[in-house]
Amino acid sequence: MTPDDHADEREEILSQSRSNWLVDIQNKGLRTNGLIEGGRRGGAGPSDDRAFMLGDRTVMVPTFNGPAVSSPYSLVRTEKGLTLQYNGKKLMYVDPVARPKFYDRTTKDGIPYNKIAVLHSSDVLASTVIQSCIRWAPSQRCKFCAIGHSLEAGTTVAMKTPEQLAEVVQAAEELDGIKQVTLTTGTPNETDRGALYLAECVKAIRKVSRLPVQVQCEPPDDEALYQVLKDAGATTIGLHVESFDEEVRRRMMPSKSAITLETYFRAFEKAVSVFGRNQVSTYVILGMGERIENILEGCRRAAQLGVYPFVVPLRPLQGTLLEDALPPTSEYMEEAYRNVAAILAEEGLSSEANQAGCAKCGACSALSSFEKWGTSGVGL
Ligand code: SF4
Structure with a gap:
């Protein structure tokens, strides 16, 4: 069948x-x-x-x-x-979705390819290039995050070299027809925040592949790094705010919330000036006790700057500080999706026109379906 x-x-x-x-x-x-x-x-x-x-x-x-x-x-x-x-x-x-063929291979230095990068959705190759985070202490970590758990479980390696990533991208493109690459990182410091290492990884990938690549990191202190990432070959960038409600950010992200929303909005503006409208995205988790009007206002402001707000429901993950939390109701998510899709339409942004990353993939959210089916969003 x-x-x-x-x-x-x-x-x-x-x-x-x-x-x-x-x-x-x-x-x-x-x-x-x-x-x-x-x-x-x-x-x-x-x-x-x-x-x-x-x-x-x-x-x-x-x-x-x-x-x-x-x-x-x-x-x-x-x-x-x-x-x-x-x-x-x-x-x-x-x-x-079938197990990809590249999972059966190992790198030249003997590491299974699926410890370097994994298949997301059906055609996205994703890797966390630095699997550790300076914010991982129990009192500091983001409550929804499980970045350290796969490392503890031995299913990944702490740091992927640019050469290893290039090798796996090449194989996944040839054997499994992947269409885009998403590179994220734990936060290694509070200066470049992993951007320089991401640039090295993209440069190595560019030697073997023309696939669109998204890089994801916290806003680096030096705004010139957006151009460095672009020049390295990154196609899009994800600057993940996680919530547009400051109270929720402080409660759920005790350390990361030191980066204020205003810092994110400034970063959005700069990143759009380098990558272009619709090629910068942010990740917004719903269901953490937020005031929805704060979320919609933030999504609207981001979208007006040319940033695609990729909204997703809270996924309570095993072993995280939110593992016993409940996801949001479906009614709440439907209403949020309708409103955010209406904002996207007003600002001329779409998942389709984005070239790489979560906004393009869309598999963890129903947002792109609301874009496609039309909306009757009520706005703010
Ligand atoms: S939406 Fe993002 S996290 Fe989800 S499968 Fe796609 S690339 Fe991976």
């Missing part, structure tokens, strides 16, 4: 429920019942998840975190393939 065999059925289900199925499953997760292997645990960014083809798009669905354990969504094997069920009612056939 191929994915196309299910196309009619998927189309029917999507048209019945497209306003909420994607939002809901990204909040509540999925019980996989041991039917599939693979997935991400720990590390930077959202994880404890698995990539699936749901309908016409690839979606990262939480499968290992607390909410997923008791989710009303479950996987069931039938004669025709894997089905997604909601409280025992069949919704659609689903296809897990």
